[in-house]
Amino acid sequence: MNAPAPGAPARAIAARVICAVIDEGRSLKAELARQLPALRDSRDRALVEAMCFEALRWRRPYEHALTQWMSRPLPARERRVHALLLAGLAQLHAMKLPPHAALSATAEAARLVGGGKLVGLVNALLRRATREALPVADSDAVRSSHPDWLHARLAADWPADAARILEANNTAAPMWLRVNARRGAREDYARQLEQAGIGHGLPGFPACAVRLDAQVSPTTLPGWSEGAVSVQDLSAQLAVLALAPTDGERVLDACAAPGGKTAHLVEAASGLQLLALDRDPDRLARVADSLARLGLDADVERKAADAADTPTWWDGRAFDAILLDAPCSATGIIRRQPDIKWHRREDDIGALARQQARLLDALWPTLRPGGRLLYATCSILREENAMQVEGFLSRTGDARALALPDAFGRAEGPGRQRLPGEGGGDGFFYALIGKQA
Structure with missing residues (x-):
């Protein structure tokens, strides 16, 4: 049996996670924790996580594009291929990956999720996404990728702020830390971050908060195992x-x-x-x-x-x-x-x-x-x-x-x-x- 194409296993795992979240009501965090250990390379794990987050953030515009580009929806038994298409569009649209890095691996991943007969369709749809902009929906709820009911609630509760809320909801959140005041001062911990080459900022309030410039694994933070710091927004x-x-x-x-x-x-x-x-x-x-x-x-x-x-x-x-x-x-x-x-x-x-x-x-x-x-x-x-x-x-x-x-x-x-x-x-x-x- 031929080995899977490079990058295909990671994309297949992303499809399984997305499908579990959408169709089975599984928690994204819990499903990632269950599926990611199958990948040994930390870069592959980061790629899967990014694909899942962006596919779920932008699910409605991506599904709108698929309905416009396909003559009929995929059969119910091909839900993992549907999820794989969402992951593929996320790579091209939100993540801005070069097409050569996304197209073939995503298409080949269809074989790994039981959709071997649909490799050509996946490849064709994603190639179309490299040539054309996503079709624009008439509905603002679809364009902003929110359920209709939630979009209406936000507009009613926050008429002057709804657009900013919708935009913020589709933007990745920063990583915040809370320094354990019992173990030391925030300024001392900030020096440890600097020595470790971890970019950060200190807000004026609250006094124990630290904002990191980029996401890192908590266990790699200085003093993590000693209880110096916690991850908390x-x-x-x-x-x-x-x-x-x-x-x-x-x-x-x-x-x-x-x-x-x-x-x-x-x-x-x-x-x-x-x-x-x-x-x-x-x-x-x-x-x-x-x-x-x-x-x-x-x-x-x-x-x-x-x-x-x-x-x-x-x-x-x-x-x-x-x-x-x-x-x-x-x-x-x-x-x-x-x-x-x-x-x-x-x-x-x-x-x-x-x-x-x-x-x-x-x-x-x-x-x-x-x-x-x-x-x-x-x-x-x-x-x-x-x-x-x-x-x-x-x-x-x-x-x-x-x-x-x-x-x-x-x-x-x-x-x-x-x-x-x-x-x-x-x-x-x-x-x-x-x-x-």
Whole structure:
């Protein structure tokens, strides 16, 4: 049997990943973790990752082009070949690879995904893409590669900002680090990055954040195994700063996994009595792993429980502060996880809003008078953010909104909203709520 053409196995893996995401509802991150180990060359792994991200970012314009260029759609049994075509268009359109580096390897990959009879078709379609611009769709939702419902929601919620949000969602996000303040100063860590030849920048706020000039493997970062630094987006870092824990407080991290904010809480204040909850034991184990790497595992109590089901986990001792990083649509982090666009459905939003309200109502009695709760989401939809908190305040007599500075984002009802790309960070919402004494 002849060996596959150079580059064909990588493109076949990309097709399998894209197909699993689109047709099976698999997580892009999880599927890449499952498939990439089959490739030994780190350059091939990076190529597959880039193809998958760009194919999913620009899925709708690519599929529109295929419908215009093909007399009939591929049979249902050839979904992997369909995914391979998306990967091929991503190489030529978004990644700007030279045609000679993409065409033959992508066409030959059709044999590896069970579409050997379609090699010629794949080659012809991709050659056409080198000669012609992609056909322009009439729909702005298609042109911007968003589902119709999400495009309409963004236009309604953010009429002056929708175009910038759509553009940001299709732009790769930068890599942000959070320096562990318990292990050293940010400036000292920046010198280590400089010595390692890793380009970076230091924003004025927050004080522990570092923006890298390019993506790198976390394990290659200086001091990674010693817990000197974590990977965490700028906007995610602001959640703990908005809650502002102080030394010795009793604090609840209500939806803790995967643990970035849990660790940040411990780094931000000394002697916290911190309880980290998550309903998924497997995800809670990731919290433990993160804390162990940072040397913080002894400082956190962990319980697998539904935060809204307080009788199963609460011992009756009130908390001084609660961080509720609530389950949400994740519409603020699409640039990092483009599969969110295709997995999320419009009717999910109402269900999520009801879950968020349930959590707020259940957790409020566990907060002491004079305490504070930080409600945060990585959503940019008003139903989950300003409207959610306004509803809670209207039905909760002893709750009041507390002010957050402009650095946390634009004023949005009782909270602050950051949109994707603003200051280089993800889309995030924060509302600080105080309990009257």
